Amino acid sequence: MVTDRREFLKSTMAGALAATAAAGVTRAHAQGAQQASPKGTKIKPGPRDVLLVVDVQNDFIPGGALAVKEGDAIVPLVNQLAAGFEHVILTQDWHTPGHISFASSHPGKKPFETTQLAYGTQVLWPDHCVQGTPGADLHKDLKIPHGELIIRKGYRKQMDSYSAFFEADGKTTTGLSGYVKDRGFRQVYLVGLATDFCVCWSALDARKVGLGASVIEDACRGIDTNGSLGKAWEQMTKVGVKRIRSTDIAV
Numbered sequence: 001m002v003t004d005r006r007e008f009l010k011s012t013m014a015g016a017l018a019a020t021a022a023a024g025v026t027r028a029h030a031q032g033a034q035q036a037s038p039k040g041t042k043i044k045p046g047p048r049d050v051l052l053v054v055d056v057q058n059d060f061i062p063g064g065a066l067a068v069k070e071g072d073a074i075v076p077l078v079n080q081l082a083a084g085f086e087h088v089i090l091t092q093d094w095h096t097p098g099h100i101s102f103a104s105s106h107p108g109k110k111p112f113e114t115t116q117l118a119y120g121t122q123v124l125w126p127d128h129c130v131q132g133t134p135g136a137d138l139h140k141d142l143k144i145p146h147g148e149l150i151i152r153k154g155y156r157k158q159m160d161s162y163s164a165f166f167e168a169d170g171k172t173t174t175g176l177s178g179y180v181k182d183r184g185f186r187q188v189y190l191v192g193l194a195t196d197f198c199v200c201w202s203a204l205d206a207r208k209v210g211l212g213a214s215v216i217e218d219a220c221r222g223i224d225t226n227g228s229l230g231k232a233w234e235q236m237t238k239v240g241v242k243r244i245r246s247t248d249i250a251v
């Protein structure tokens, strides 16, 4: 399934990303948005930095409908990191019943098969993160009372959304880029589930809209099938997404 998802990413986004990558990197460099911290110096989150907590929801943790291995193991670290950020945004996968990304909406199809939709190849998933159900709830141990925004995605019945910024057609905005710009944030730090899918797509899109982006590796978990995790890092590195660890952050 992961190969399929990656192929979808490559086929639908590679062109756009390739076109914007060079410009994005140059722009970010010019703005100082991708400042590397001097060796041994920890990153101290400031007023223009925001932590993006991606899809830490019951259906993506062990026992959920679309579980990521060890997905629950990141929760204490995510809480600890969040406490060190003045600004935190969370995302929630938030599908209608009968959503087009569900295999159950396509007679004769099984989960992890694909189908062709107007916006490209869609991987079909088990029903997950249905609006208002316990599976769509944020993990109960997530303690981020100061979170400023929960952005919901994938709520259009006819379109999926892995990224926090753009839905699966690559152009329908979730509104997050406008929010982030209005708030004056320049650098996004990403944690959550899964590294090689929603975190990756969100990080790539953060770069696409001119933000600096760093993925805090040990506060994410990936699915990693058929080399998907390596491919995701390759894609992210190519557009200037930084790969860091929680110990790089002073919290």
Ligand SMILES: [Zn+2]
Binding pocket: 093, 094, 095, 101, 128, 129, 154
């Ligand atoms: Zn989904």
